[in-house]
Amino acid sequence: MAVSRAKKRSRLQIVMEALEALDRHGELHATELSLIVKLSYDRLRSILEDLNKKGLVEIERVEDEHRSLMIKLTPEGRRLLEELNRLKRILEDYGLA
Amino acid sequence: MGLYEVVILLSCSACLALFSYIASAFLSVYRRLRARSLLYLSVSFLLLALSQASSVLSAVVESARLSLTFYTLTSSLAAASFFLVIASVSEEKKVAAVAPLAISTPDLLACALAATASVICEGRQLRAYLVALSMVHLLRFLSALLLHSGAGTLLLALAEATRALATLPFAIFHVGRVVGRE
Numbered sequence: 001m002a003v004s005r006a007k008k009r010s011r012l013q014i015v016m017e018a019l020e021a022l023d024r025h026g027e028l029h030a031t032e033l034s035l036i037v038k039l040s041y042d043r044l045r046s047i048l049e050d051l052n053k054k055g056l057v058e059i060e061r062v063e064d065e066h067r068s069l070m071i072k073l074t075p076e077g078r079r080l081l082e083e084l085n086r087l088k089r090i091l092e093d094y095g096l097a
Numbered sequence: 098m099g100l101y102e103v104v105i106l107l108s109c110s111a112c113l114a115l116f117s118y119i120a121s122a123f124l125s126v127y128r129r130l131r132a133r134s135l136l137y138l139s140v141s142f143l144l145l146a147l148s149q150a151s152s153v154l155s156a157v158v159e160s161a162r163l164s165l166t167f168y169t170l171t172s173s174l175a176a177a178s179f180f181l182v183i184a185s186v187s188e189e190k191k192v193a194a195v196a197p198l199a200i201s202t203p204d205l206l207a208c209a210l211a212a213t214a215s216v217i218c219e220g221r222q223l224r225a226y227l228v229a230l231s232m233v234h235l236l237r238f239l240s241a242l243l244l245h246s247g248a249g250t251l252l253l254a255l256a257e258a259t260r261a262l263a264t265l266p267f268a269i270f271h272v273g274r275v276v277g278r279e
Binding site for chain 1: 119122123125126129130131132134135138182185186187189190
């Protein structure tokens with residue numbers, strides 16, 4: 001049986017996918033986002049905390065039984081995504097997106 | 098200033114403006130995201146812009162020494178820029194490039210040495226052969242680097258055929274010089 005090897009993504013690619021998903025859905029639970037970007041929850045969480053420190057996403061703890069995290073884009077994050085989308089084709093050409 | 102210089106200056110000035118624009122676009126995103134690959138690309142385009150500026154300066158300065166300095170700086174800056182492009186891609190891709198590079202490096206050396214020999218040697222015919230061989234090795238260098246693409250295979254076949262055809266007259270020329278004396 002042929003086993004297909006998943007292409008390793010750069011951190012920049014993962015960040016772009018996460019920002020695009022948040023832009024599309026408005027806001028997402030961290031677990032939903034980890035499924036969409038196909039990344040383990042722990043690794044995604046460290047990326048999200050970094051993006052939060054930079055003011056690109058907002059992380060809110062939901063007071064439910066799971067105490068899950070709700071993620072949404074900030075206006076600054078949306079502006080960054082617009083700029084990244086403008087550069088997307090050239091980033092793809094260089095294999096960075 | 099002749100038409101040739103005007104065209105070169107206009108072209109370099111346009112490239113300087115365009116590369117600076119792309120560098121600033123990457124820098125703007127880098128400042129917010131702090132991804133190293135974006136910084137490398139930004140600096141890479143900045144170096145290309147500086148390379149164009151250096152090219153313009155080499156054409157406009159009056160001092161021959163300064164002009165030569167800017168001329169050599171043009172390619173040094175471009176080389177630094179391409180180095181940063183390589184640095185910006187993933188380790189996985191860099192490893193994939195090692196094998197073709199290892200195969201093709203002797204050809205690049207042969208190309209440079211044959212070209213140097215063509216400058217040093219006296220005979221016109223010999224010089225022409227050396228220049229041809231230098232070009233053939235350059236072609237082989239490029240084809241080995243591009244081997245993963247369809248064009249690389251075609252280029253390698255072309256380079257091999259050209260090498261064989263160019264080397265034969267080169268060998269006959271030398272033998273003819275020796276035998277012809279007797």
